[in-house]
Amino acid sequence: MKEKILRRSDIGRLIDSVGTKGGAFVAPALVARQVVFKAIKSADEVSFDYILARNSYKEFVFPQTEVVADFTFTGNKVDLRGREVEARDTVVFGARPCEATSLSALRAVFTWDFVDEFYTKREDTLVVMTVGCTKADEACFCTTVELSPESKSGSDIYLRETETGDYTVEALTDRGKAFVELHAGCFEEGDAKLKPLVRPEVIKGIDLGKIQSRLAQRENYADPVWGELTRKCIGCGACTYVCPTCHCFDITDEGTAFEAERRKNWDSCQYESFTLHASGHNPRDFQFKRWRNRFMCKFTYYPNKFSSKGCVGCGRCVRVCPVRLDITEAMEELSK
Amino acid sequence: MSGHEEQSGTTGGYEPKIMAFVCNWCTYAGADLAGTSRMEYRPNVRIIKLPCTGRIDPLFIIKAFENGADGVLVSGCHPGDCHYTTGNYHARRRWIGFKHLMEFTGIDMRRLHFSWVSASEAIKWVDLINNVTDEIKKLGPFMEYRGLKDAPPQAAE
């Protein structure tokens, strides 16, 4: 059977094709000595040799900072103007199966009791082209959270690398099929020998069911194990900012006494001020409580409330952590 | 922007906005003397009076640039004359650090001036303002800084 193929040499044409139709092409690119997702203009910028981009591509559906409204004061009057989001067609090339899964988690929270158009409009025009992993490192643990390099949830188009460095193309969703059709000139039919996928080993001793049931028991909330596991956490928000499922934001007004912008900025549950009350009381007064919150968010709140995965096992938080606090070590401990 | 119109002179040319952070006891009194002596100087300077130069946090200067200042002037009592004995000595140390930091970051040092003006130096104050204004007028508006906020983040370029 002939398969649909995307030649590596045709990626430049695909970028141009997306560009001429007014879309943005996001791909892993080398910036400051590391591979990150970036909106690119030419195929020369694309990095093909990477395990995972340092950041997740969530910033293209949920920007780190954006204006949601602006206002002016004139005399006693306030003139408030809401902003409409104008989502540009965006294609993300080179996402990994783990992070593709995260979109359903983000969607769940942004459409839960209020539909946040700043997110949904962008996600509605997003095409995710996932590439199955042919490499992994010690921080990868997708298989431990019941995903794998073959997981297709969240992807619109699933690509597999071939031995010649090209990709086989499998359009999964309507959006993915429409994309392949729209840019049909960039794809061709042919035979391909696939490169084998690399599956990270399942970490022994981790049992998601056990973690859930343990977290569900109220008395374990005060378990001293939290303090011991996370004593070294310094409370930077790096893990939450690179995490594909973390989604917390803050609303802040920026401007002068005459006019200002209302901005939606990323925030992190790892900050002391995240839960600080106006009274001065802080329910999460120690760092371990903040870390516990992130862990519970991933392993009970999400699965229970949205039946979606809170943690996709991409391992970004492990790689980026300045004190190498490994979430899988906590998972192992809490599986006991 | 109500209350914040670009000020233009009678010729309609560009007039820079200059922020001056001055101490209450020397430079402000010096500027006051210039006023009561009916000396004329360029109207481009907006003065903020603080108790002492020691109170001037470097962040004030950053904030002034953020809010559209084309130049910043910091001034206080001469060394040894501080109303609080040592405030300006501390300030001087801080400025030595801050000036080099701003220079290293690439801020044009013709936009950031430091001076000592005593209560009796009305003439020095007038000359200072005139010189600083003329210098910044030649440089034009500080567009590099003003443009920062609306520049797109790198990833989305």
Next chain:
Amino acid sequence: MTDKDMEKTLREKARELLTSGEVKVVIGWGWNRARTKTTPIFITNPDETDRLIFNPLCVNNLSVYLTRKFKDIQALGRPAIVAKGCDIKNIVVLITEAQVKRQDVFIIGMVCEGMVYRQELWKGELTPEIMPTKCHNCDVRNPHVADFVIGGRSAFTPPEAPVGMVFEKIKALDGQAPSERWNFWINEFSRCIKCYACRQVCSLCFCERCITEKNMPQWIETSAHQRGNLSWNLTRAMHLVGRCTFCGECERACPVNIPLNLLNQKMIGVVKDAFDFRSGYDEKTHPPMIVFSPDDKENFIK
């Protein structure tokens, strides 16, 4: 002494300290599960001291755990801290700034022949290419303030004129026009994601309420646009003038690789030239920004 011998002595000393009750917790480095990366560990049980390790991967500056941000660690009792010379410099600054009393901490000084810049670079051997600039110019390979020193004396003498990428880059930047420097820094800072890892990992950023958290008014814009990023990075650098010891933790922790070492080292040079002061060497000298001299020299205040 090899790393293995040093580890052995370290474990024995830690056991002795914990058993005698002289300290309640030993702050040191240990392995992660895969034994590929080091991570800070806190030993309170004398039987667990074998988890302590020492090798060129022990990059973390553990002195951050002595600050008041870590109340749960302080609650454990008197700490012993395993520290390289460069980490000890930060402890010295903490002492001069009255954050720690010298007698309240037991310093186990480790003689060090260099660390890797980032743990990911480690291929089993310490070569000059993977060492950070600070190690090439290190004059505290033999710990200068310690209660107990482990390791044979290092014979290393730092070069007279500092060498390394950081110094070369500073020189190159100094030679450029202001607009070129501006473009360089704006480009570097534009990647900032305002995660504040640089602040959190720094043992000298010990304020319980950072200026970024002062929001009435919001002094530093929390948005990660270029203006907010610039004011944050300038303020962070300014608050470390005369204090930073060039331990390099901020740059190591930065998830987007902003070259913070350049800013910090530049300011260290300024302080050295202007006030003849190097921070982190003497716990009895006041930091330059809290004192003054009537004879301070400058040439820009008119």
